[in-house]
Amino acid sequence: MTSVASCAPASSDSRYAKWHRHFVDNCSSSGSLPWEDPYRLTADERTLVSASIQQFQLGEYARGRGLIRRASSHPVFAADPWFLPTLQLFISEEQGHSAVLGRFLDRERIPRLATHWIDGVFRRLRKLAGLEICVMTLVTAEVLAIPFYRALRDATRSPLLRAICVRILCDEVDHLNYQALTVGLIRRPLSHRAQAVHSFCHAALFRGTALLLWQQHCAIFRAAGWDFRRFWKESWQGFARLRRCTRQIALGRTHDTMRLD
Numbered sequence: 001m002t003s004v005a006s007c008a009p010a011s012s013d014s015r016y017a018k019w020h021r022h023f024v025d026n027c028s029s030s031g032s033l034p035w036e037d038p039y040r041l042t043a044d045e046r047t048l049v050s051a052s053i054q055q056f057q058l059g060e061y062a063r064g065r066g067l068i069r070r071a072s073s074h075p076v077f078a079a080d081p082w083f084l085p086t087l088q089l090f091i092s093e094e095q096g097h098s099a100v101l102g103r104f105l106d107r108e109r110i111p112r113l114a115t116h117w118i119d120g121v122f123r124r125l126r127k128l129a130g131l132e133i134c135v136m137t138l139v140t141a142e143v144l145a146i147p148f149y150r151a152l153r154d155a156t157r158s159p160l161l162r163a164i165c166v167r168i169l170c171d172e173v174d175h176l177n178y179q180a181l182t183v184g185l186i187r188r189p190l191s192h193r194a195q196a197v198h199s200f201c202h203a204a205l206f207r208g209t210a211l212l213l214w215q216q217h218c219a220i221f222r223a224a225g226w227d228f229r230r231f232w233k234e235s236w237q238g239f240a241r242l243r244r245c246t247r248q249i250a251l252g253r254t255h256d257t258m259r260l261d
Contacts, residue, residue: 015185016082019178023089026171033100033167037159041108045156052152052217053101054113059122059141061098064091067138070131076185090178097168104164118216132186132198139179140206143238144213145172147231151217151224176242184249195250199243206239 041049068087077083105112113119125137146169153165187195214221214231221231 014080014082015181016080016086019181020082020086020089022174022178023086023093026093026174027089027096033163034160035103035107039158039160041156041158041161045158046108046110048219048223049152049156049161050108050110052148052220053105054110055116055118055216056145056148057098057101057105058113058116059119060101061095062091062123064088066127067091067131067134070134074131074186076188077182086178090175093171093175097171100164100167104161107160118212132183135179135182135186136202136205139176139183139242140202140209140239142172142175142179143206143242144210144235146176146238147226147234148213148217148220151221151226151231154224155220156223176238177245180242180245181249184246187246187250188252190250195247199247202243203239210235 064087068084068091071077071083071087102112122137122141125133129137149165149169149172153162153169156162187198190198210232213235214228218228221227
């Protein structure tokens with residue numbers, strides 16, 4: 001982390017300079033989690049959340065080599081000296097989420113997953129796709145991570161798990177703004193018609209992924225008092241905010257800042 005930050009340019013009017021400062025500040029200001037809390041998951045709670053946390057712990061970890069390689073050759077981002085250092089800090093923050101979830105699994109003596117078919121499908125999609133689809137896949141997962149972590153936060157009585165979810169939720173809201181900027185800049189050279197087509201395809205990807213998320217993790221949502229209607233409404237509202245921000249950036253306008261309700 002320190003080496004990445006120290007390699008950043010000294011000054012620039014780049015849009016990513018502020019995001020670089022954000023990720024550096026966020027890393028240094030992250031408070032400690034209540035690892036000393038004695039509460040352990042009950043047998044029922046363990047059965048409820050184990051598979052879901054295992055999947056998300058695996059999914060949160062990515063080295064990002066393909067994303068960095070594609071961005072390095074993109075004409076917009078290759079010319080911005082702040083983009084790659086910021087991207088590396090973003091990837092490191094995502095890996096930090098995986099590390100925290102992994103430590104929680106270890107503490108509860110729940111084994112970590114080495115592979116999962118859903119994670120494999122999305123990793124393959126990112127490897128085969130270009131930069132925009134790669135980023136779209138990542139940001140779609142982050143939109144849906146927000147309702148998931150909100151439900152997981154309320155699904156058990158574990159103070160530690162609740163604190164982990166709150167920390168990740170705070171980070172994910174900022175990640176959506178960061179990713180909206182990237183998707184918007186990728187689409188900016190496109191015609192209005194092409195931008196609309198890409199937005200439509202992104203919505204289709206979101207709908208399919210949301211249905212898959214519900215199918216895999218509906219027990220978590222129901223334990224937290226969510227039904228499918230609430231899940232779909234709140235997930236779609238989050239995606240709609242992302243799409244609006246992305247469109248404003250693509251059109252050269254100042255984008256809104258999304259807030260977690």
